[in-house]
Every structure is written in C-alpha cells, then in structure tokens.
Amino acid sequence: MPEPREGQERFVAPIDETPLRAIDAVDVDAVPENQWKEAWKRLRVSPLFWLAAAIITFIGVMIFFPTLFTSADPTRGSLDDSFAPARDGHPFGFTRQGYDLWARTVYGARASVAVGVLTAIFTALLGMITGAIAGYYGGIVDTLISRISDIFFSIPLLLACIVVISVINNTWPNRGFWGSVLVVVVALALFAWPQITRQMRGAVLEVKNLEFVDAATAIGATKMTNLRRHIVPNSLAPVIVATTITLGIFIVAESSLSFLGLGLPQNVVSWGNDLSDAQNQVRSGQHLQVMYLPAIALGMTVLGFILLGEAVREALDPKARKK
Amino acid sequence: MWWYVVKRLLQTIPVFLGATLIIFFLLKLRPGDPILNLAGNKPVSQEVRDALAAQYHLDDPLLLQWVHFVKNAVTLDFGNTFAGQPVFELIQQTFPVTVVLALMALAFDAILGIGLGTIAGLRRNGWFDSSMLVVSLILLSIPIFVVGFVMQLVFGVKLGWTTPTVGGDWNVGKLILPAIVLAIANFAYTLRLCRTSVAENLTADHVRTARAKGLPEGQVVVKHVLRNSLVPVITYIGINLGSLMAGAIITETIFNIPGVGNAAYQAIIRGETSTVVAIVTFMVMVYVFMSLIVDLLYAVLDPRIRYA
Numbered sequence: 001m002p003e004p005r006e007g008q009e010r011f012v013a014p015i016d017e018t019p020l021r022a023i024d025a026v027d028v029d030a031v032p033e034n035q036w037k038e039a040w041k042r043l044r045v046s047p048l049f050w051l052a053a054a055i056i057t058f059i060g061v062m063i064f065f066p067t068l069f070t071s072a073d074p075t076r077g078s079l080d081d082s083f084a085p086a087r088d089g090h091p092f093g094f095t096r097q098g099y100d101l102w103a104r105t106v107y108g109a110r111a112s113v114a115v116g117v118l119t120a121i122f123t124a125l126l127g128m129i130t131g132a133i134a135g136y137y138g139g140i141v142d143t144l145i146s147r148i149s150d151i152f153f154s155i156p157l158l159l160a161c162i163v164v165i166s167v168i169n170n171t172w173p174n175r176g177f178w179g180s181v182l183v184v185v186v187a188l189a190l191f192a193w194p195q196i197t198r199q200m201r202g203a204v205l206e207v208k209n210l211e212f213v214d215a216a217t218a219i220g221a222t223k224m225t226n227l228r229r230h231i232v233p234n235s236l237a238p239v240i241v242a243t244t245i246t247l248g249i250f251i252v253a254e255s256s257l258s259f260l261g262l263g264l265p266q267n268v269v270s271w272g273n274d275l276s277d278a279q280n281q282v283r284s285g286q287h288l289q290v291m292y293l294p295a296i297a298l299g300m301t302v303l304g305f306i307l308l309g310e311a312v313r314e315a316l317d318p319k320a321r322k323k
Numbered sequence: 324m325w326w327y328v329v330k331r332l333l334q335t336i337p338v339f340l341g342a343t344l345i346i347f348f349l350l351k352l353r354p355g356d357p358i359l360n361l362a363g364n365k366p367v368s369q370e371v372r373d374a375l376a377a378q379y380h381l382d383d384p385l386l387l388q389w390v391h392f393v394k395n396a397v398t399l400d401f402g403n404t405f406a407g408q409p410v411f412e413l414i415q416q417t418f419p420v421t422v423v424l425a426l427m428a429l430a431f432d433a434i435l436g437i438g439l440g441t442i443a444g445l446r447r448n449g450w451f452d453s454s455m456l457v458v459s460l461i462l463l464s465i466p467i468f469v470v471g472f473v474m475q476l477v478f479g480v481k482l483g484w485t486t487p488t489v490g491g492d493w494n495v496g497k498l499i500l501p502a503i504v505l506a507i508a509n510f511a512y513t514l515r516l517c518r519t520s521v522a523e524n525l526t527a528d529h530v531r532t533a534r535a536k537g538l539p540e541g542q543v544v545v546k547h548v549l550r551n552s553l554v555p556v557i558t559y560i561g562i563n564l565g566s567l568m569a570g571a572i573i574t575e576t577i578f579n580i581p582g583v584g585n586a587a588y589q590a591i592i593r594g595e596t597s598t599v600v601a602i603v604t605f606m607v608m609v610y611v612f613m614s615l616i617v618d619l620l621y622a623v624l625d626p627r628i629r630y631a
Binding site for chain 2 (some may be wrong): 011144147148151152154155156158159162163164166167169170171206248249252255256259260261262272275278279282285288291295299300303304307308
C-alpha cells in the first residue's frame with residue numbers, strides 16, 4: 001500500500017474492533033452437506049411432495065397387496081353379472097363381461113405401473129450413459145451420439161411404437177404377462193431415450209469445466225474416476241426430474257397403445273385394456289362407471305408422478321422457485 | 324441466412340435416411356415369407372410371386388433393398404394395401420381431412436394456449452394461474468382418448484350440440500369438437516410455456532422502461548411483453564403440427580373421421596403391417612418436413628438463430 005499523502009490520514013475513520021457474535025461463527029471443520037441431503041431437507045417440508053408420496057404409496061400398496069382392497073378375482077366373471085349393479089363385496093358393480101369392476105381396477109395397477117416404471121428405468125439408463133459419454137468425451141463420439149439421437153427423436157413416439165409393436169406382434173404373438181410388458185417397454189424406451197440423452201449431455205457439458213473437476217484431475221484422478229465420482233453425480237438432477245415426469249407420460253402412452261389394440265394383450269388386466277373395452281359404453285351413454293373408475297385410477301397415478309417430479313425439481317433447484 | 328438454410332437442409336437428410344433405415348429394418352425383422360406378408364398371407368401363384376419379388380427387389384442384398392425403400396418413399400410409391408389399392412391413393416383420399424383437422428387443432432391450441440397462458444403469466448401465482456395449473460396437470464394425467472370419449476358423450480350424445488361421429492361426408496363444423504380434443508394434448512404444454520415466457524419478460528428491463536415512460540399497461544403488455552414472449556411459444560406450436568398429425572390416429576378413431584390416422588388404425592386392426600408401416604413412413608416424412616419448415620421460419624423471425 002502506498003503511504004497516504006499528507007493530510008489524507010485525517011479522513012480515515014477509526015476502526016472499532018467488534019468481536020464476532022456466536023451466530024456469525026463458521027465451523028470450518030464441518031463438511032458442507034451434500035446436495036442430496038440439502039434437497040431432502042427442502043423436499044420434506046414441501047406439501048406437494050407429501051401429496052405425491054401419498055398417492056404413489058397408495059398405488060404401491062394396491063400393486064403389492066391387492067387383496068387388502070378386494071377379495072374378488074379380476075379374471076373370473078360370469079355373463080349373468082354383465083353390468084350388474086353394486087352389491088355386497090362388489091362396491092362398483094360389474095363390467096360388460098361380468099368381471100368385478102373394482103377388482104379389475106385394483107389389479108390393473110400392476111401392469112400399467114410396471115410399464116411406466118420399467119420404461120422410465122430403461123430410458124434413464126440408456127439416456128444417462130449415452131448423454132454422459134457424448135458430453136464428456138465430445139468430438140466425434142459426441143457428434144455420432146447426437147446425430148443418432150436426432151434420428152430417433154425425429155419419429156413421433158406413438159407412431160414409432162405402432163410400427164415396432166405391429167412388427168413384434170407378427171414375430172412373437174403369444175407372449176404372456178412379462179413378455180407383453182417387455183415389448184411395450186422396449187418399444188417406448190427405444191424411441192424415448194434421446195430426450196434424456198440431450199438433458200444429460202447438457203448437464204455434463206456444464207459440470208465438466210467446473211473447478212472441482214480440475215482439482216480432481218490435478219490430484220491424479222483418471223478420466224473414468226472423474227466421470228464416475230464427480231461429473232455424473234453432479235449432473236443427475238435434471239435427469240431425475242425428467243425421468244419422474246416421463247414415467248407418468250409412459251403410463252398414458254401405454255393406455256393409448258392399448259386403445260389402438262397394440263398395448264398389452266386382451267388377457268392382461270390393465271387400465272389401458274379396461275379403458276379400451278369401455279369405449280363401447282360411451283356412445284350408448286350407459287354404465288359409464290366402467291370407464292370412469294380405471295380412468296380416475298390411471299389419472300391419479302400419473303398425476304402422482306408428475307407432482308413428484310415437480311416437487312423434486314423445486315427441491316433440487318431452489319433458484320427456480322424463488323424467481 | 325442462406326448458410327443457415329443449407330446447414331439445416333443438410334441436417335435433415337441424415338435424419339430422414341436414418342428414420343427410413345430404422346423403419347426398414349423393423350420391417351425386415353418380420354418372420355416368414357416376405358411375399359406372403361405382402362399379399363396378406365394368401366397363397367400366391369408363382370407369377371405373382373415373381374412379380375412381387377421384382378417389384379420390391381426382394382432378391383437384392385439388404386442394403387440395396389433399403390435404397391429402393393428410400394427411393395420409393397421419396398417418389399411416394401408405398402406399395403399396395405391387401406385389397407390392391409395403392410397406399411398412396413389411400414393417403415391422397417384421407418390426408419386432406421387430417422390436414423384440416425390438424426390445422427384447426429393448431430388454431431385452438433394457439434388461441435387458447437396463448438390467451439390463457441398470457442393471463443396466467445400476467446397474474447402469476449394468482450387464483451387464475453393456480454387454477455390453470457391444476458387444469459393443465461389434469462389434462463396431462465388423463466389419456467387423450469378418455470378426454471375424447473367424455474367430450475363426445477357430453478357434447479355429442481347428451482347435449483346434442485354436434486354429431487357424435489363425423490363419418491364419410493365431413494365438413495369443418497363437424498370437425499370442431501375433434502379438433503378441440505386433438506388440441507388438448509398440446510394445450511397444457513403451450514399454456515405453461517406461454518405463462519413462463521410472459522412472466523419472465525414482465526421483469527425485463529425494457530418493460531420497466533416502457534412503464535417508466537408512462538405507457539398504458541395494455542400497450543406495455545401487447546407491444547413489449549407479448550411480442551417478445553411469443554417467439555418460443557409459436558415455434559413450439561409450429562413444431563407440433565407434425566405431432567398433431569400423429570395424435571390424429573387416436574382422435575380420428577374416436578370420432579370416426581375418414582383421415583389418414585383412421586386409415587392407419589383400420590390397417591392395424593386388420594393386421595396389415597405393410598400398410599401400417601407405409602402410412603407411418605409417410606407421416607414421419609411429413610413430420611421431418613414440417614420441423615424443417617418451422618426451423619427455417621424461426622430463423623426468419625429471430626436473427627439470433629441464423630447467426631448462431
């Protein structure tokens with residue numbers, strides 16, 4: 001510091017040393033909490049999260065313990081009961097084929113949610129791996145992955161699934177419960193991954209030039225370690241949000257495919273099939289409960305996942321919330 | 324600008340080729356005799372067999388077959404349906420309805436999405452914004468065909484405002500309800516995009532300046548907020564014209580509209596895989612073409628894109 005010129009020292013106010021109060025003390029030894037713990041802290045005070053969690057838990061119980069809700073068998077019906085009104089043990093009456101409507105709705109959760117969850121997992125894995133590689137290695141690998149994902153992205157999801165499932169129906173006609181679920185999952189995942197790839201790639205590009213990555217490289221971390229330990233965990237937030245929301249969208253897509261006769265086969269109990277069967281009731285306007293009950297169940301489930309995604313988005317990105 | 328046009332055109336070619344390659348290989352995955360598949364699994368005579376093999380180049384190596392597939396697609400030769408009608412003739416008969424339906428849906432999407440989205444964005448977190456959020460979440464959560472059936476039931480059957488199904492002699496009036504149903508699928512996204520965009524622009528510096536110089540609030544909103552907010556919204560709506568045509572498969576089936584989507588559905592029901600694939604190939608071509616047009620229009624509207 002240069003010496004003050006003559007007379008200048010007069011303008012400097014005297015400094016009062018005030019000690020730090022206890023509240024200002026910083027514990028320098030404490031590691032800052034990791035982002036997932038921080039996010040969880042914000043998540044558990046969010047009413048949106050608890051609403052979503054309640055819906056999803058309810059559906060989960062319905063999937064794993066259907067007998068808690070109904071004692072009827074969803075695959076056993078008698079045409080004598082066709083559209084029979086509600087009676088003891090059958091709270092919502094019967095479908096056209098004489099199945100118990102409530103039992104169909106409870107057991108239908110299994111197939112619909114299985115399709116949604118499995119598709120979301122496959123899509124997320126495929127998208128995360130391709131996106132991370134494209135974003136981290138760059139260059140020719142990036143160009144190749146980006147162009148291939150553009151191609152898959154250029155075909156509308158529903159159209160693509162129609163082609164894939166039409167073809168597979170010729171190849172593998174009778175494929176049981178898990179086979180049918182697998183086919184729908186593969187068809188959806190095959191054309192839905194580019195969305196996740198794009199998000200992952202963008203996030204990795206942002207993270208890979210941050211200081212802590214340089215620091216890790218400086219202390220001798222290899223490329224693989226860097227990617228695994230530092231870059232991927234810090235790029236996951238947008239992918240988790242997108243995956244949760246698309247999970248709901250996949251459940252809707254499965255029911256649309258069932259409506260077109262290309263979803264799960266008729267003998268599988270699923271909301272999509274029940275809704276598709278209910279279409280005959282619409283034009284006559286009679287016995288509409290066969291459409292409303294599965295529609296409400298499906299709508300609630302999808303809403304649960306969309307709300308969960310929104311809640312997680314807010315928790316992981318508090319900046320967006322304050323704006 | 325021309326450089327951008329050339330670049331964008333060059334990007335479209337590999338996307339188109341790749342899409343046809345995927346569809347082509349999916350077709351080739353089918354088991355059994357390709358000639359029987361083409362003829363609808365009816366026994367065929369040797370002459371017909373030879374003619375079909377020559378027509379579809381079935382004796383060539385796979386890659387060459389794909390080249391022919393692309394050539395046929397580009398020249399709009401999609402083969403025949405099992406009934407012997409050229410698929411392109413079927414598309415020619417059915418496509419106009421689908422285009423009218425998609426354009427009407429686009430108009431509803433734009434008017435409702437932008438209108439309600441702007442109001443929601445201007446009064447962010449107000450009661451209108453919150454109720455729109457709830458409405459859009461509900462619309463996202465229910466399959467579009469359920470919405471379609473309910474609207475068909477309420478407006479077509481119960482209230483009798485319109486015919487429940489459209490049928491062969493269609494007109495614009497009959498298509499209003501189906502177009503609204505088709506628009507609903509995108510409406511929720513348009514609404515939220517417009518809301519966010521308006522809310523962001525409201526806090527922009529130039530808007531504060533406009534207010535500071537004493538411009539009436541209406542003019543501030545229309546001239547300074549809306550004009551800037553609409554660019555991403557309009558692009559989004561434009562790109563959707565292609566996906567609206569895809570969504571038309573479900574809407575056209577519900578309302579029995581004689582469009583290309585319904586033709587695809589009928590082919591699915593009859594198990595005519597080759598016809599389904601031909602129609603889907605055509606729709607993918609339309610979709611890729613529409614994305615190209617929208618991107619070029621976007622570049623005209625927003626100079627930042629073409630110089631980026």
